[in-house]
Each structure stands twice: as structure tokens, then as C-alpha cells.
Amino acid sequence: MSDVVLQTEGLSKHFGAVKAVESLDLEVRRGEVYGFLGPNGSGKTTTISMVLGLLHPSAGQVTVLGRIVTPTKTEALAEVGSLVGVPGMVPHLSGRKNLELLAALHKDVGGERIHEILELVDLTGAADRKVKGYSLGMRQRLGLGAALLHRPELLILDEPTNGLDPAGMREIRELLRRLADQGITVFLSSHLLHEIEQVCDRVTVLAKGRAVATGRVEDLLGGSEVVRLRVRDTRKTADALATLPSIGEIRPNGHWVEVEGARSEDVIVHLVARDLVPSEVITSKADLESVFLTLTE
Ligand SMILES: Nc1ncnc2c1ncn2[C@@H]1O[C@H](COP(=O)(O)OP(=O)(O)OP(=O)(O)O)[C@@H](O)[C@H]1O
Numbered sequence: 001m002s003d004v005v006l007q008t009e010g011l012s013k014h015f016g017a018v019k020a021v022e023s024l025d026l027e028v029r030r031g032e033v034y035g036f037l038g039p040n041g042s043g044k045t046t047t048i049s050m051v052l053g054l055l056h057p058s059a060g061q062v063t064v065l066g067r068i069v070t071p072t073k074t075e076a077l078a079e080v081g082s083l084v085g086v087p088g089m090v091p092h093l094s095g096r097k098n099l100e101l102l103a104a105l106h107k108d109v110g111g112e113r114i115h116e117i118l119e120l121v122d123l124t125g126a127a128d129r130k131v132k133g134y135s136l137g138m139r140q141r142l143g144l145g146a147a148l149l150h151r152p153e154l155l156i157l158d159e160p161t162n163g164l165d166p167a168g169m170r171e172i173r174e175l176l177r178r179l180a181d182q183g184i185t186v187f188l189s190s191h192l193l194h195e196i197e198q199v200c201d202r203v204t205v206l207a208k209g210r211a212v213a214t215g216r217v218e219d220l221l222g223g224s225e226v227v228r229l230r231v232r233d234t235r236k237t238a239d240a241l242a243t244l245p246s247i248g249e250i251r252p253n254g255h256w257v258e259v260e261g262a263r264s265e266d267v268i269v270h271l272v273a274r275d276l277v278p279s280e281v282i283t284s285k286a287d288l289e290s291v292f293l294t295l296t297e
Pocket residue numbers: 015018019020038039040041042043044045046047191
């Protein structure tokens with residue numbers, strides 16, 4: 001079977017004059033955690049709605065597990081689990097009871113699977129408490145559990161950590177990694193770069209409905225480490241650094257030399273080998289927020 005589990009080609013959605021999504025090409029491969037990163041209003045929910053057959057594209061198409069998806073052609077979605085917004089649960093029933101009700105909508109989802117899901121989303125201890133007493137994080141995890149009941153191959157999540165505190169966000173992230181380890185492909189949107197960075201293998205950055213960057217997270221942010229070196233001879237140091245392969249800008253400034261495009265370990269080894277030992281080294285990741293802002297401006 002093809003390695004691509006979700007594909008969009010030229011996918012577009014216009015609301016009158018608003019181009020919510022414009023010519024979007026995505027390719028999500030089996031087993032990856034794929035980030036869909038964009039600021040408010042960039043078109044994340046609109047895209048996900050089209051992928052889930054909830055909205056007609058203005059142009060282009062969606063293919064899930066090799067089959068085209070439209071609002072009238074949704075067979076492929078039987079293999080998909082999704083969570084968009086806060087999950088709808090019956091508040092005065094327990095988490096377990098809610099899962100039981102939802103399980104009845106699927107074939108072959110019995111008590112054993114519910115037990116398994118409760119374990120997976122770490123709600124076994126709270127399973128018999130009423131959902132109205134759950135924290136937002138617990139509700140999100142229950143919603144994720146519900147989306148997983150029928151053992152989907154692909155999980156599509158629209159901002160699953162929206163509104164959660166840092167601990168709640170971490171629980172969701174850890175859960176997503178566990179799912180990926182079990183071979184489930186995860187597609188998740190977020191407006192938080194930090195979150196995508198921590199959990200995703202690859203990412204598409206969306207701005208005003210268009211993909212402005214796609215790739216491995218570290219590659220997109222790569223080469224952006226800044227190394228500052230306090231040295232005795234800035235001139236000699238700058239000359240020596242210039243011979244480092246793929247070095248970026250070198251900026252001598254007083255007793256310091258600032259350099260981009262190389263890892264600090266490589267810079268230090270290079271200088272030590274030339275007897276130009278720096279007395280102080282400061283490295284800073286290029287400010288992630290500013291990289292993101294530059295991409296989405
Ligand atoms: N039903 C609609 N009618 C008109 N405009 C819409 C509709 N749905 C979305 N839009 C517009 O399309 C654009 C993309 O919206 P969308 O909700 O997809 O963004 P988003 O990335 O999910 O944002 P957020 O982070 O706020 O959830 C916005 O300009 C929005 O106002």
C-alpha cells in the first residue's frame with residue numbers, strides 16, 4: 001500500500017472574496033506525526049473540514065488512504081479518527097459510559113477495547129466519574145479516546161491542546177507520541193510553534209491559506225543557531241571560521257565574534273584545532289517565535 005495516507009492537491013476554499021485556503025498541496029506519510037502550523041485565521045480548520053468531508057472544496061481534491069474524499073464520498077473516513085473542537089460528551093454520565101455509547105456506533109468495539117482505550121488515555125482511575133467533573137484536559141483525552149475506539153489508521157486533530165494548561169498539553173503530546181509508536185499516523189493543527197516542534201516529525205506552515213514552508217521541523221529552523229565567542233584575536237578567529245564548511249554570516253564585534261550557520265560544537269572544535277581557544281561561548285537558538293513570524297508575515 002502507498003506510503004501516503006493523506007494528500008491534498010490544489011485544495012482551495014473561497015468564502016466570497018476570502019481565500020481561506022488556496023492551492024494547498026499536502027502529503028502525510030504513514031506513521032508520522034505531521035504538524036499543521038498557522039496563526040489564527042490561516043485556514044487550518046477550513047482545511048481539516050474539507051479533509052473530513054464536512055465542507056466542499058472550491059477547487060482541488062482530498063485523498064485519504066488512496067481514496068478521494070468529498071462530502072458525498074466518505075468511505076475512506078471509516079479508517080480515520082478525528083477531534084475538532086471540544087468533544088461532545090454526555091456530562092452526567094461517566095467517561096466509561098460515554099465511551100460505551102460511542103462504541104455502539106461501531107462494529108467490533110467491545111468492552112475490552114474500552115478498557116484498552118481508558119488505559120491508553122490515562123483515564124482508568126477516573127473512568128467511573130461523571131464527565132461534568134472532568135478537567136478540560138481529561139475531556140480532551142476522553143475525546144481522543146473516543147476518536148480511537150474503532151482503531152483508525154489516521155488521526156486528525158484540530159488544535160487538540162487549545163485551552164489546556166502546560167501539564168494538560170504535555171499529557172496530550174505524550175499520548176500522541178505513544179500513538180505514533182503504535183503506527184498510527186497523526187495530523188494535528190496548532191498555532192503554537194513550540195508545541196509542533198516538540199511532537200511533530202514534519203510540519204507545514206500555513207499563512208493566509210497558503211503553505212509557506214514544509215519540511216522537517218529541525219530543518220526549517222536549522223542553521224539558525226547563533227554562536228557568540230569571546231576571543232583574543234577577532235580577526236584571526238573570523239578568518240579561521242570562514243574556512244568552516246557551510247558557514248553563515250561572521251560578525252566580529254569588539255572582543256566577540258558572532259557566527260551563524262554552524263553548530264557550536266563544530267565551531268569550538270575547529271577553533272581549538274587552530275589554537276584559537278575562545279574564553280567564552282554563548283549559543284542561542286534563533287528565536288523560534290521570530291522564525292515563525294517571519295514565515296507567516
Ligand atoms: N463559513 C465561513 N464563512 C466565511 N468565512 C469563513 C468561514 N469559515 C472560515 N472563514 C474565514 O476563513 C479564514 C480561515 O479560517 P479558519 O477557521 O480555517 O482558520 P484557522 O486557521 O482554523 O484559525 P483559528 O486558529 O482561529 O482556529 C478566516 O479568514 C475565516 O474568517
